[in-house]
Amino acid sequence: MALAFGHLIGAWICGKTYEFMQKKKIPQIAWFFLLFGGILPDIDFIVEWMLQIPYHRTFTHSILFVLVMSICLYLILKMYNDQNAQKYSFVFAIGICIHIFIDMFSSNGVKLLWPSPLYFFF
Numbered sequence: 001m002a003l004a005f006g007h008l009i010g011a012w013i014c015g016k017t018y019e020f021m022q023k024k025k026i027p028q029i030a031w032f033f034l035l036f037g038g039i040l041p042d043i044d045f046i047v048e049w050m051l052q053i054p055y056h057r058t059f060t061h062s063i064l065f066v067l068v069m070s071i072c073l074y075l076i077l078k079m080y081n082d083q084n085a086q087k088y089s090f091v092f093a094i095g096i097c098i099h100i101f102i103d104m105f106s107s108n109g110v111k112l113l114w115p116s117p118l119y120f121f122f
Contacts, residue, residue: 004039010102011038011095028083030091033073037095041065041103062114063104066096 007081015026026034044060047053059065070093077085103110109121 004042007038007042007099007102008035011035013019014094014098018089026091030088033088033092034095037092037097038099040069041096041099044103057108057110057119059111059114061100061110062112064101064114066093069093069096 011034015031017025019026034063040055041060044055044058048055070089073092074085074089078089100110100112104112104121106121109119111118112120
């Protein structure tokens with residue numbers, strides 16, 4: 001199980017790899033969304049702690065969560081007339097996907113197709 005720092009490092013490595021391969025710099029705000037997306041799925045720890053129910057690696061580690069959160073960010077940024085709303089929401093989704101991918105290497109796996117009861121892992 002990777003801790004928040006491990007997920008941040010994973011997202012950072014992916015961002016740096018993109019910069020190296022594309023010979024482009026990622027803007028600071030895009031770095032923020034990439035790294036924030038890299039740790040956001042573990043917000044379910046708070047829900048699990050508050051409600052005392054096993055919730056970790058369910059909805060927040062699913063494809064549905066990636067779609068919902070990236071669409072929400074897109075709509076919020078569009079509300080403020082951000083010209084890069086699509087790019088930032090895509091980078092945010094990539095950060096969440098990196099987190100999920102890293103968690104798939106644990107023996108517990110993730111509910112990638114939530115609400116399906118199946119767990120996916122490598």
